[in-house]
Structure formats: C-alpha cells, structure tokens
Amino acid sequence: MIIVDDISSGYGGDDIIRDISFSPGDGEFVGIIGPNGSGKSTLLKSIAGILNLSCGIVKIDELDVSKVSPKDMAKTLGVVPQETAISFDYSVFDIVMMGRHAYIGRFSQESAEDIDIVNHAIDTCNLRHLAERSVNEISGGERQRVIIARALAQQPKVLLLDEATSHLDINHQMEILNLIKDLSGVTKIGVFHDLNLASQYCDRLILLNNGKVCSSGLPNEVITQKNLSEFYGINAVVAVNPITKKPKIVSLIESGDKSAEKLNIHIISGGGSGCEIMYALYECGHILTAGILSIDDSDYYAAKSLGIDVLSVMPFSPPDNAMLCKLSEIISEADAVVIAGMCVGDGNIVNIDVLTENQDIPVYVVGEFSDFTSGGKLNDTLSKIKKRIHYAGDLSGLSSEISGR
Numbered sequence: 001m002i003i004v005d006d007i008s009s010g011y012g013g014d015d016i017i018r019d020i021s022f023s024p025g026d027g028e029f030v031g032i033i034g035p036n037g038s039g040k041s042t043l044l045k046s047i048a049g050i051l052n053l054s055c056g057i058v059k060i061d062e063l064d065v066s067k068v069s070p071k072d073m074a075k076t077l078g079v080v081p082q083e084t085a086i087s088f089d090y091s092v093f094d095i096v097m098m099g100r101h102a103y104i105g106r107f108s109q110e111s112a113e114d115i116d117i118v119n120h121a122i123d124t125c126n127l128r129h130l131a132e133r134s135v136n137e138i139s140g141g142e143r144q145r146v147i148i149a150r151a152l153a154q155q156p157k158v159l160l161l162d163e164a165t166s167h168l169d170i171n172h173q174m175e176i177l178n179l180i181k182d183l184s185g186v187t188k189i190g191v192f193h194d195l196n197l198a199s200q201y202c203d204r205l206i207l208l209n210n211g212k213v214c215s216s217g218l219p220n221e222v223i224t225q226k227n228l229s230e231f232y233g234i235n236a237v238v239a240v241n242p243i244t245k246k247p248k249i250v251s252l253i254e255s256g257d258k259s260a261e262k263l264n265i266h267i268i269s270g271g272g273s274g275c276e277i278m279y280a281l282y283e284c285g286h287i288l289t290a291g292i293l294s295i296d297d298s299d300y301y302a303a304k305s306l307g308i309d310v311l312s313v314m315p316f317s318p319p320d321n322a323m324l325c326k327l328s329e330i331i332s333e334a335d336a337v338v339i340a341g342m343c344v345g346d347g348n349i350v351n352i353d354v355l356t357e358n359q360d361i362p363v364y365v366v367g368e369f370s371d372f373t374s375g376g377k378l379n380d381t382l383s384k385i386k387k388r389i390h391y392a393g394d395l396s397g398l399s400s401e402i403s404g405r
C-alpha cells in the first residue's frame, strides 16, 4: 500500500508541488492530470524518490521510500518515464532483463524464473517479434513498450507512469493501458495529458494546478465543465461515454452569436433529434430547458452535458401529473418552445399536449415532423397549436428567428 502524506518538493530549494496527500487502494489506477507546468512530473519524481522532499513522506508498505535501498526500491517501484534514451546497442530481451537486476545476485546468472518473467513481459507488451532486435533499431513507440516491459519484469507493487503511452498509436495505447489497468495487486499512478484516456482507464483522478491538488475523486467528479474551464481554460462539454459511462470531453467550437438577447427556451425532442438544436441555442447563450425525456435518451445525455435543466422520467415510464405540471410551469415561463421535427413516437405527445394549455408561447419546429409511430396522434395534437408554429430554417438562423431579429 502506498501513502503519499503531505509532500512538498521542487528544484534548487524552491517547492514546485505543495502539501500533496493521497493514498490509492491496492491495485487502483490513479491518474494525475493538470495543465502544462502544473507539477505532474515533479509529483511523480517525488513519489519515486528521484527528488528530495522538503516535507512530508511517501511510504510503501510502511517503508519510507527515501530510506529504501536502490535494490529494494527496484523490487517495489517500477517507473516508466516519458522518454528513455538508451545509448548502448542492447537487444530488446536484454533491456527487459534489466528489470530483473534487483533479483539477480551480483555474480549470479539469471535463473529460469527470471527468463520466464522476462519472456512473459515481452509477450504481454507484444514484443516477441522484436526480442532479438537492437533497441536502437526499433521505433519510438516500440521502445516505449520495451520500457514498459522492463518495468513489468521488476514485478513492482507500485507502477509510476509518466505519459507512458503518449508515443504509442491508438491501438497499442489501448492495448498497453488495458494491460496496465488489469495488473492485479499493482497500484498504478500515471500522468495523463489525454483526459479522455485518463477518464476511461483510471479509477480515480487527481487534478493539479500550480503544484497543488485542486480536485480529486472519481473521473466524473474531477472531469467537469467547471474544472476544464477554470484550470485548462477551455470551453468543452463533458458528455458521458455511452458504453463505459465515464466522462468524455467534447470540445466546442465557438461559433454562436453571443450578441443575441438571452431568452428562456424550452426544447421538446427525443432520440438524438435535439442535440444539434440544444448546442446551437446554448452557443448563443440562451437559458435552456428540455424534456420531458427518458433518462436513457441520447438527448437527455446531450442536455446534461451542456448543463441544461432536464425534466426526465425512467425508461418506459409515462410522466405523472406532478411532472406534467412542472412542464406546464416551465413552458408558461418560457419565451419560446422549440420542437425537434424529427422527434418520433408517442412519448412527445404529452409534451406537445402541454403546449395547448399555453396558447401565447411561440413554437418553433425545426425540420419536418415525422409522425411514424404515433399513428397520426402527434399531428392531431400539433394541429391544435398549428397557428403558432414557425418552421425554422437551418439551425444557424434559429436563434435570430426566435429573437425576432
């Protein structure tokens, strides 16, 4: 078990990282993220004992890392740096065998067990075909896999990875990260620049800024729109990966007309029909609401990603009276309602029915209605409010049309 307890350290007597504490569970994968120069590599070097601590302590299984002999350290901690220069003409096999040096006596030969462990690390990192090749005759990405294999051959309790997969193509990146994630009993602490990879692979994240922890927790607690804006200075949406349910960053291209009057607009949509509408109106700074949507609807995820208030129900559950009253209340306070023309199905009949009670609200329909699944009921409902429908043109003009400009 590794404990990082209130450590500060830096270079030339100046602290770069300050007051950092965390204690990953055994086998956990912790990601260190943060903008350039925030102190991620300095933190990793401090944990590895490469930099002296000005205060605090790092303990692995109760042992103070700063007091452990290099040999014991090599059995405890594996480090995969960002880049490794290897000046001699060693073979891939020899480099991976270097991971066993702490286990091999000074005047002894490697044992059959050492050779097995090295071969296993070579196979795990998909290097079998390169095992006899000189490390100076392989690509940068392949060399990085060799360094990862060397660290695995150490059989460490803790593995420190400094942007360890940044040289790898997407296929090898995922292969290596999958393998690292699944190393049971090994605690992994890795620096990531790619926040989507960090989110996907890490159990917990620590966000550094100016050498201090500014956020830590589960990926969805750390990768938030607020943190991205505050610490990375980016305008991005944090969506949810539909398969892993982990946060996924979608950067936004700022294109909306920010000069538009800010209006309260309610969006009725479903099945992904509202995503682009929400984004177009969000970009113009309008205050949006959406629903009623099922919580497994892709429009629900899109609205949540943009921080839009959504009225929602469980899948296949019709809204109750309280929910319909809430919708009516929101619509009565809205400056406009936008209906995604492609929203299909019975689900939206109740939403559109509520419009008939709010006769003064302008309604904008984007695109043509497709009333495939409701047997014409949707069109019947729409006919009751038809006088107020504006068939808005393309999305770029939607905000201006609603604003009456």
Ligand SMILES: Nc1ncnc2c1ncn2[C@@H]1O[C@H](COP(=O)(O)OP(=O)(O)OP(=O)(O)O)[C@@H](O)[C@H]1O
Pocket: 011, 016, 034, 035, 036, 037, 038, 039, 040, 041, 042, 043
């Ligand atoms: N050897 C050094 N001597 C003095 N200052 C250093 C040294 N290495 C890094 N620094 C400084 O420490 C600060 C943190 O650097 P560090 O490399 O830890 O940040 P980082 O978050 O890993 O950055 P990046 O994302 O760019 O890799 C920076 O201001 C950097 O200039």
